[in-house]
Amino acid sequence: MQLAARPVAGLHGELTVPGDKSISHRGIILGAISEGDTVLHHFLTAADCLSTLTAFQQLGVPIERDGTTVMIHGVGLHGLKYPGKPLDMGNSGTTTRLIMGLLAGQRFETTLFGDASLSNRPMRRVSEPLAKMGADICVTEGHLPARIRGHHLHAVNYQLQVASAQVKSALILAAIQADQPSTLIEKLPTRNHTEKMLNAFGADIQTESDKLTIHVAPQPALKGVELTVPGDMSSAAFFLVAATLVPHSKVTLKNVGINETRTGLLKILKRMGGNVVERHRQDRGEPTADLVVTSAALKPIEIGEADIPAVIDELPLVALLAAKANGISRITGAGELRVKETDRIAAVVREFSKLGIAIRELPDGFMIDGRQPWQVNKPKLDSHGDHRIGMTLAIASLLVDEPLQLDGAESVNISYPEFFDDLASVTSVEIDS
Numbered sequence: 001m002q003l004a005a006r007p008v009a010g011l012h013g014e015l016t017v018p019g020d021k022s023i024s025h026r027g028i029i030l031g032a033i034s035e036g037d038t039v040l041h042h043f044l045t046a047a048d049c050l051s052t053l054t055a056f057q058q059l060g061v062p063i064e065r066d067g068t069t070v071m072i073h074g075v076g077l078h079g080l081k082y083p084g085k086p087l088d089m090g091n092s093g094t095t096t097r098l099i100m101g102l103l104a105g106q107r108f109e110t111t112l113f114g115d116a117s118l119s120n121r122p123m124r125r126v127s128e129p130l131a132k133m134g135a136d137i138c139v140t141e142g143h144l145p146a147r148i149r150g151h152h153l154h155a156v157n158y159q160l161q162v163a164s165a166q167v168k169s170a171l172i173l174a175a176i177q178a179d180q181p182s183t184l185i186e187k188l189p190t191r192n193h194t195e196k197m198l199n200a201f202g203a204d205i206q207t208e209s210d211k212l213t214i215h216v217a218p219q220p221a222l223k224g225v226e227l228t229v230p231g232d233m234s235s236a237a238f239f240l241v242a243a244t245l246v247p248h249s250k251v252t253l254k255n256v257g258i259n260e261t262r263t264g265l266l267k268i269l270k271r272m273g274g275n276v277v278e279r280h281r282q283d284r285g286e287p288t289a290d291l292v293v294t295s296a297a298l299k300p301i302e303i304g305e306a307d308i309p310a311v312i313d314e315l316p317l318v319a320l321l322a323a324k325a326n327g328i329s330r331i332t333g334a335g336e337l338r339v340k341e342t343d344r345i346a347a348v349v350r351e352f353s354k355l356g357i358a359i360r361e362l363p364d365g366f367m368i369d370g371r372q373p374w375q376v377n378k379p380k381l382d383s384h385g386d387h388r389i390g391m392t393l394a395i396a397s398l399l400v401d402e403p404l405q406l407d408g409a410e411s412v413n414i415s416y417p418e419f420f421d422d423l424a425s426v427t428s429v430e431i432d433s
């Protein structure tokens with residue numbers, strides 16, 4: 001597709017971004033294994049979350065959807081049924097890994113498969129720790145397809161080997177089915193939606209003040225809830241970065257989730273000299289706020305391993321910020337980017353180089369000199385089939401004068417189907433001079 005041209009008058013307006021992807025997945029999963037009904041408002045109706053929704057329908061859970069409102073008639077922790085055929089995880093790592101943890105403790109056998117990208121992503125990080133709890137999971141050379149034979153699970157005291165909320169969540173969903181309380185210790189704090197939401201559904205998950213040690217009590221019965229999914233910080237991020245970088249911009253993003261395990265980009269923007277003001281903060285359940293962003297000149301930044309989990313999905317955008325900062329930025333400790341929907345380090349370096357950005361690939365990140373003027377040498381960009389790469393490139397196109405093409409633009413459907421409409425709505429506003 002043809003990408004939007006540089007908006008001379010900047011970006012303007014107000015947007016409500018779609019619901020949070022992580023919370024939407026978990027809402028379906030926890031609703032399905034609860035007793036009673038769960039209602040999710042502002043559910044993310046993107047391909048990844050629909051993979052979760054469909055998988056649970058196949059596991060025998062009645063689920064109705066009307067636009068972005070979803071009603072789940074929970075069947076309880078022991079009410080899931082043998083699905084009769086392999087479950088399609090689509091492109092979604094979150095669906096796959098969380099379901100593995102849950103189905104490890106059920107009474108039937110399931111097979112999971114996914115698309116080509118998902119079938120390349122590592123699954124032993126989940127199957128191996130689950131095996132310590134007694135799970136019987138057979139992965140194919142470390143990848144999907146996976147066969148899960150439900151088994152009685154025992155408690156575990158386990159130190160996670162990767163900073164991954166997906167692995168942590170898989171273990172928590174297994175641990176609520178175990179015979180005794182379990183303790184999980186993270187390397188670094190990662191998004192804590194599973195812990196917070198499980199407690200809202202009536203479970204007993206305690207996180208120590210170190211934010212790393214998590215105690216999970218076995219939980220025979222959860223109770224359905226009604227909740228509104230906050231706007232996804234990872235989707236809002238595209239507009240936070242676009243309005244920062246395109247001069248004369250001012251955009252308001254309504255009701256964005258600002259859970260501190262997700263706000264790495266806000267902290268990085270602040271350190272770089274960005275301008276984001278939080279308004280109307282709400283602290284019930286998952287905290288939310290309206291974010292008002294205006295254009296700013298940026299300083300370079302150094303970020304390392306400890307900064308990564310809270311900004312993991314926004315790192316391609318951090319690279320874009322760095323490409324307009326007035327110096328050399330270094331992003332390291334981000335090796336996890338190599339095992340996302342695509343190798344996001346290689347994809348960012350390759351595509352940014354087409355725009356003449358001075359970027360160097362590191363084993364676990366990038367080095368970028370934002371002082372070098374961009375010079376488009378190949379106007380045909382490629383999402384590499386990865387939604388976050390595609391959307392980052394669409395934002396980059398707002399910063400160049402030449403018309404650019406994007407191959408694989410449809411990948412945005414994975415997490416943000418309305419992305420191009422929302423982008424058009426803030427780039428085409430007429431401003432009186």
Ligand SMILES: O=C(O)C1=C[C@@H](OP(=O)(O)O)[C@@H](O)[C@H](O)C1
Nearest residue numbers: 022094163164165166167312313
């Ligand atoms: O738990 C989740 O909902 C997610 C965790 C992160 O993955 P990892 O846990 O593999 O880092 C993130 O990249 C993904 O988009 C969503």
Ligand SMILES: C=C(OP(=O)(O)O)C(=O)O
Nearest residue numbers: 091092093094313340388
């Ligand atoms: C990595 C992502 O998702 P998942 O792991 O669920 O495929 C993402 O949305 O950027």
